[in-house]
Amino acid sequence: MTLRTQRNLDVAMHGEAFAAAKYKRFAAFARTNENKGLADLLTEVADESRIGHFAKEVQLAGLISDDIANLRDVIRDKRYHIERYTQFAAEAEQDGDLNAAQLFKGLVADNKYQLDKLDRALAEHQKHKL
Numbered sequence: 706m707t708l709r710t711q712r713n714l715d716v717a718m719h720g721e722a723f724a725a726a727k728y729k730r731f732a733a734f735a736r737t738n739e740n741k742g743l744a745d746l747l748t749e750v751a752d753e754s755r756i757g758h759f760a761k762e763v764q765l766a767g768l769i770s771d772d773i774a775n776l777r778d779v780i781r782d783k784r785y786h787i788e789r790y791t792q793f794a795a796e797a798e799q800d801g802d803l804n805a806a807q808l809f810k811g812l813v814a815d816n817k818y819q820l821d822k823l824d825r826a827l828a829e830h831q832k833h834k835l
Contacts, residue, residue, distance in 0.1 A: 714766045718759055725755035773834070776827050783820040787813055 728751035735744040763769060770778075794809035 711766065714762050718762045718766065721754045721759040721762065725751045725759065727751075728754065773827065773830055776823060776830065780820065780823050780827065783816050783823060786816045787820065790816065 728747050732744045732747035732751060735741075735747060768778075769775060790809045790812045794806045794813065797803070797805035797809060
């Protein structure tokens with residue numbers, strides 16, 4: 706696979722994942738407005754983005770590996786998110802946007818909590834592999 710195709714797959718996967726999450730939120734909002742038909746349609750479109758499109762792109766990109774490699778990938782992502790959200794919180798504070806700063810700080814805390822669980826799971830899996 707060419708580097709360009711790999712980059713295009715990465716962009717496509719991010720787009721499908723974002724779209725699916727956004728459409729799910731739109732569906733939840735429609736549900737709160739008692740618009741079940743629209744909520745069902747948006748959920749269907751979201752599921753196709755996530756289950757159909759994204760899954761095919763992940764397979765073609767060869768992202769799924771063995772359990773330990775997958776776990777390490779998630780840990781890398783979580784560390785990246787902690788770093789980025791910490792930066793975003795500081796920048797939001799500098800900009801005077803305290804709501805955004807609090808959101809990013811909360812995301813840092815959530816990701817640190819998840820990272821701790823992931824690190825323990827990795828240690829446990831590695832211990833059993835010996």
